[in-house]
Amino acid sequence: MIKKFDKKDEESGSGSNPFQHLEKSAVLQEARIFNETPINPRRCLHILTKIIYLLNQGEHFGTTEATEAFFAMTRLFQSNDQTLRRMCYLTIKEMANISEDVIIVTSSLTKDMTGKEDVYRGPAIRALCRITDTTMLQAIERYMKQAIVDKVPSVSSSALVSSLHMVKMSYDVVKRWVNEAQEAASSDNIMVQYHALGLLYHLRKNDRLAVSKMLNKFTKSGLKSPFAYCMLIRIASRLLEETEGGHDSPLFDFIESCLRNKHEMVVYEAASAIVHMPNCTARELAPAVSVLQLFCSSPKAALRYAAVRTLNKVAMKHPSAVTACNLDLENLITDSNRSIATLAITTLLKTGSESSVDRLMKQISSFVSEISDEFKVVVVQAISALCQKYPRKHSVMMNFLSNMLRDDGGFEYKRAIVDCIISIIEENPDSKETGLAHLCEFIEDCEHTVLATKILHLLGKEGPRTPCPSKYIRFIFNRVVLESEAVRAAAVSALAKFGAQNDDLLPSVLVLMQRCMMDSDDEVRDRATFYMNVLQQKQKALNAAYIFNGLTVSVPGLEKSLHQYTLEPSEKPFDMKTVPLATTPITEQKTEIAPVATSKLPEKLTPSRQDIYQEQLAAIPEFQGLGPLFKSSEPVQLTEAETEYVVRCIKHTFAGHMVFQFDCTNTLNDQLLQKVLVQMEPSEAYEVVQYIPAANLPYSQPGSCYSLVRLPEDDPTAVSCTFSCTMKYLVRDCDPNTGEPDDDGYDDEYVLEDLEVTVADHIQKVLKPNFGAAWDEVGDDFEKEETFALSSVRTLDEAVGNIISFLGMQPCERSDKVPENKNSHVLFLAGVFRGGHDLLVRSRLALADGVTMQVTVRSQEETAVDVILASVG
Amino acid sequence: MGLFDKLAGWLGLKKKEVNVLCLGLDNSGKTTIINQLKPSNAQTQDIVPTIGFSIEKFKTSSLSFTVFDMSGQGRYRNLWEHYYKEGQAIIFVIDSSDKLRMVVAKEELDTLLNHPDIKHRRMPILFFANKMDLREALSSVKVSQLLCLENIKDKPWHICASDAVKGEGLQEGVDWLQDQIRTMRT
Ligand SMILES: Nc1nc2c(ncn2[C@@H]2O[C@H](COP(=O)(O)OP(=O)(O)OP(=O)(O)O)[C@@H](O)[C@H]2O)c(=O)[nH]1
């Protein structure tokens, strides 16, 4: 009935799909014929197909209409047409979560699963398990147990796989089927054995001891099914990793012994497991690599592919092992299967010497246009890795990449290239102009809005600082004339940056802005008007604040504050300083090329961790009136890992207070803790205002208590303090079996580790994309400078790392990266000090005996400057 | 298969098909009754409470029955109505030993008879006063009184005492139903 589509038609998307223009309402109308007697199986089948098609296209079915269609479908159980019945099973599964009362088919399905028709039994089990919830499971338990050990393999497999799905929902019930699963695991059928092993593993996977017993049993007794063997290998290597088992473990021996299995599948799985293991020695690796090497010259394409793909993946980790296969890989360069060839070449690129780069690149150019996008991305990734290894090769690569950019290709592919070019530009300043030129050429004809805006942003950031900024203007302005709204808006922002930094370009930029103010789109016009007004002031500070360095506040926070402001209107203008800052600064364009599968378009803005804390704390009455949450620290552990009570602390900083949130877990199943609080003794003039205890802390359910502390007002530079902490609580002993607590309790306490508050807790990271402009904007009213010797530090890298983590500030202009072979470096740090004032640090480092550091600090406020110098000194 | 059936098969004659709803409270014996009516090779030994419904088929000398055996448990009873349009006749089963729930049975019956999909149709209803073998079982006369069957004016009905486990009383009921359906059609 379902026509076999012509592949070509499918690709070109021409109208050969008979379901293409289905209307949900029309299909549901047609579904009325399910109610007619006698049933016409052929027509009903066709309509069910349409319904399933619509569901799979993501069409939304309302509950009422879905339920109606579902009940109409249940009548089709009258018919004994096999195809129709099986289509009903599929429909049931698809509609299980959108129709009401789907349990109506339970008896019909149990009848089919226990009936005489073997073709019905497996699918009926699968459908039945989809509509069964925990409460109904008991009713079918008996049938499930029987089905698991049924002698018909498809029935047994269906029952095992369905049980596996139900483990998530009703672990305790399914656990009672272990004996049946055990019996199925000794089945002669390879699929049944595999599925049984899968179920057994999932029932036990949280119990390491049980898993290891199971492995022990099966590795001794041996299995028939190669699939089951592959699974055992995976389980074993996971267990090895979790237990950090050494390679003298019997598990490793087992995996290694599988290298000699008679099934290639098993051999491959074992080899792959070994090369993926962390810290393998060359000797342990050798047998696995030689297996892969052997597979490289197998006549079976699947084996060659598997081998070379695995080698490709581990090329960076075990270069020497992979180099051993270089000869075989060379042979695969010309493999008729382009996927294999691509992987071989990119593997060689990753491990090969600098001298072979040109040859390999030439080879791959010869067929790059013939391979699929997915593999083109692999090529780009290899190039990216190569550029990091051999920076001198960047011109060859850049050339190659620009050619690739000109070819046809989908979004992922183009994005990978653009990211790679951007990363090359960032790593190699002398490639900047060529790279920007290629990107300019690319956006002249680029259909991907995301990429065009990204490149425009980059041009705005980098272009004005090149020797000849004027040449980019034309490319940018072309966008304003030719593209969609989003791109036009990005182009306007980029133009403004040129006007702000290049005085000689300003007049022409103003003329272009004027033109943009007549744009048909609101956003474009608004931006143009805004920039026009800022630029006309010709003030460096304004340019810095409003053109180069954008907003640093949290967007959800801003939305909330503005909403609050409109609810309580006041004479006072809205103060940006009351808005919480963004916790993770909008990063500079970073270029980690993510694997294709995980890379997605930017998601909807999700609230950050701090936005969530802000909300949680605001709900506690004692913390009202503290103002906006300024910063939340990473959790600090105050107990060792395996103790009776586990406590960690999150430090929340507000304008004049700190709130310490203690997340506590009670790991004793014979105790209920009540009125839990953490008493704090400060070393400095910090004042503990209030404790908010956790009322109950039952076994293994985490709970939080809080301490509210006022910061010393008379000495604002006293930013660091050590607190000794003691947890105090009432213990009520519990019966470990029933969990019933005693009526009486007794007070007890538990000493925790000391908690440090440091300067970093008072500073929030903020990224200034143009540090120089920000520096000028803040001005030198409160500038202070001092020089220090960091005698214990040996390298510039180390010094830079220490300073950043000590001050908790955001490195700008990529100054956290120290170029190789340099003996001086300048680190630029930006942040906001508690209270909302910008704080900038320029630190010149010179390597002599130790490292000497000259620190210059600027802020709009003196305290912040003093705090920094006081804490560094 | 009787000779006539074979002949009819060869000649391409098919028995008239009729859809029947089998309703009644849970545990009244609906599934057991239907099971008895099925040909012996299709019968199951193992009868469990029905969840939802199940479709069963059996034949009599002149008709081919398709029965919707519904679940009688309280929470599924409101699902019966989805199938009312389907039925051309109703078998309503009562556990005649369950005096306590006779009122519940009556209430369900009244709701059924007043349902728009049933109310104005002249469909035959066969009542089985089932489990007559049990000592405390009420007679079929008593059951029909308790259910006020005499008030049913616009539909032909009939009540039989039955023992579904042994199969007694079923044939009489089914014969009546068959006659009713035949006269209904002609
Ligand atoms: N003694 C006796 N027991 C019967 C008779 N008919 C049925 N039973 C028993 O009554 C119980 C319930 O029978 P079912 O056929 O499952 O009842 P049902 O009406 O289908 O119940 P639901 O599917 O839950 O609505 C079973 O244990 C039967 O063996 C009968 O005539 N006499």
Ligand SMILES: [Mg+2]
């Ligand atoms: Mg039943």
